[in-house]
Amino acid sequence: MKDIDGWKSVLTDQDRAKKYREYVTGWEKKIGSLLEWKLPEAGKIKSSEGILASVPFAVKDNIAVEGFKLTCGSKILEYVKAPYTATGVANLQKTGALVMGKANLDEFGMGSSTDNSALQKTNNPYDTSRVAGGSSGGSAAAVAAGIVPFALGTDTGGSVRQPAGFCGVYGLKPTYGVVSRYGLTAYASSLEVCGVCARTVDTTRTVFHAIRGMDGMDQTTIDYDPVSPEVKTVGVLKVEEGSLSEEVAASYRVSKDRLNKLGYAVKEIEIPAMEYVVPAYYTIATAEASANLARFNGMRYGLSPIFAESPDDLMRYSRNMGFGEEVKTRILLGTFVLRSGFQDQYYVRAQKIRTLIRQELDEIFTDCDVIMLPVFPTAPFHHGQSELTSFQQKQADVYTCLANMTGSPGLAVPSTLEKGLPVGVQFMAPPCGEERLFTVAEALEKEFPAPRPAGYSEEWRA
Amino acid sequence: MNKEELLTTASLALLELEEGEVDRLGEEIARMLDYFEMMTKLDVDGLEPTTHAFQKTNRLRADVLNNNNNNNINNAFNRNLIMENGNDVEDDFFVIPNVL
Structure with missing residues (x-):
């Protein structure tokens, strides 16, 4: 039986549903992964023949689901209700799956810890003094704790893969445009995509194929034209001494040894433009953010003052009260790089660097079927900025935003536990090469399946 | 970026910064801009800018009503649900606070 099938009766069987509710409540007290959750009553669930019939899942709270709020982890949208359902979610609902809650996130997806959520703190299920990663920290934590078999997230620069790595689960960033962004609150439109956190490779694959598809509501969706799933040669990114923490470096070596053991041809690779990836990424992401977040002004909906001197003041007060400091920082940075006189220096140059990075990766994929690289340079860190400042985060x-810059798919795979904390490793494939990622991940899953935090249980499942 | 530049940028973005924020955010932004300077080391002559991962041209569609059909209710975009989010609503209009 597939792992996902064990979930089909947790809501429909009264006894199981009761235990499931207790299980979710217990974990939520510890990790706070969900901003809002409600389990449908057994009697009210429509029977479905779908492949995910009655399977509960969680959705990051920057993705619209009718019947739930859409806070984006921000004060400015704290009480806003989603007026419609995102296409990716609607596609899953067609398979019978049921949204059970909305997952916490860094405000508007901006961050690597979920500490930037203005509404709630989310802890790592392996150590509650540490972060779950971000920005889809709630999605990854909920999956790791066994609250849901999978959750949707969004990935703009690593926001699905990094928390998946921190929580010891699989995290897929699909090829840009293969999954509709309709219903996703835009942050950096040319980089971001709806992604999947899941406990097994099989579930990741099932959910990916359920959510993808061309969508008339998103003119940037593309046809999914898969490349061959076969993997013979794996390019392994050469990582400079000292750029990874001791634990992550050790874990990276273990994953490399496993590839050798599994019989893959392993080839060391370098990406010369790598040092320019992060500055170019942040230039583009903040520029797009400054435009996308201009719509939140308190005029029609969202937080607004009861009185203002002028319409401009009304908007300024709303934005000032409603946005957190990280969001303001990025809006300001993005506004600055787009100002007349600075565009060529920053924004246009960043887009040219994006072209170069793409060319270098295309070259690598001519003789490597997939490439392996780290997810994040450290293991899950403690809350606050004492270990990694906001700038260091x-x-x-660097390792994750590469795939967003090129549009390629990337998958975070559990690699090891180091001192009791999960560490992941990442694989990237050429556009529409998701099946290659699943091929390698499935081989590695037999060596090291997703670990389980203390308190994890399946006893209420079938 | 000096303080004046920061305040001009904030005003363009309709953000009003409090005194403490000017220092904290200013410092973080200055650090990022320094970091962005690294991009000038690279010779980008002959490289075309990439604005979008795969699409090279705009995609057009027929100019016909093409409503979202993801909704459960009426299978169409639900205007009432949108209006419910208004801070203050009168008939079919959003009412904004008094501005003088």
């Missing part, structure tokens, strides 16, 4: 996006 941004620099640490």
Whole structure:
């Protein structure tokens, strides 16, 4: 039986549903992964023949689901209700799956710890003094704790893969445009995509194929034209001494040894433009953010003052009260790089670097079927900025934002537990090469399946 | 970026910064801009800018009503649900606070 099938009766069987509710409540007290959750009553669930019939899942709270709020982890949208359902979610609902809750996130997806959520703190299920990663920290934590078999997240620069790595689960960032962004609150439109956190490779694959598809509501969706799933040669990114923490470096070596053991041809690779990836990524991401977040002004909906001197003041007060400091920082940075006189220096140059990075990766994929690289340079860190400042957290996006810059798919795979904390490793494939990622991940899953935090249980499942 | 530049940028973005924020955010932004300077080391002559991962041209669709059909209710975009989010609503209009 597939792992996911064990979930089909947790809501429909009264006894199991009761135990499931207790299980979710118990974990939520410890980790706070969900901003809002409600289990449908057994009697009210429509029977479905779908492949995910009655399977509960969680959705990051920057993705619209009718019947739930859409806070984006921000004060400015704290009481806003989603007026419609995102296409990716609607596609899953067609398979019978049921949304049970909305997962916490860094405000508007901006961060690597979920500490930037203005509404709630989310802890790592392996150690509650540490972060679950971000920005889809709630999605990854909920999956790791066994609250749901999978959850949807969004990935703009690593926001699905990094928390998946921190929580010891699988995290897929699909090829840009293969999954509709309709219903996703835009942050950096040319980089981001809806992704999947899940406990097994099989579930990741099932959910990916359920959510993808061309969508008339998103003119940037593309046809999924899969490349061959076969993997013979794995390019392993050469990582400079000292750029990874001791634990992550050790874990990376273990994953490399496993590839050798499994019989893959392993080839060391370098990406010369790598040092420019993060500055170019943040230039583009903040520029797009400054435009996308201009819509939140308190005029029609969202937080607003009861009185203002002028319409401009009304908007300024709303934005000032409603946005957290990280969001303001990125809006300001993005506004600055787009200002007249600075565009060529920053924004246009960043887009040219994006072209170069793409060319270098295309070259690598001519003789490597997939490439392996780290997810994040450290293991899950403690809450706050004492271990990694906000600036260091941004620099640490280097391995993940690469896939967003090129549009390629990337998958975080559990690699090892180091001192009791999960460490992941990442694989990237050419566009529409998701099946290659699943091929390698499935081989590695037999060597090291997703670990289980203390308190994890399946006893209420079938 | 000096303080004046920061305040001009904030005003363009309709953000009003409090005194403490000017220092804290200013410092973080200055650090990021320094970091962005690294991009000038690279010779980008002959490289075309990439604005979008795969699409090279705009995609157009027929100019016909093409409503979202993801909704459970009426299978169409639900205007009432949108209006419910208004801070203050009168008939079919959003009412904004008094501005003088």
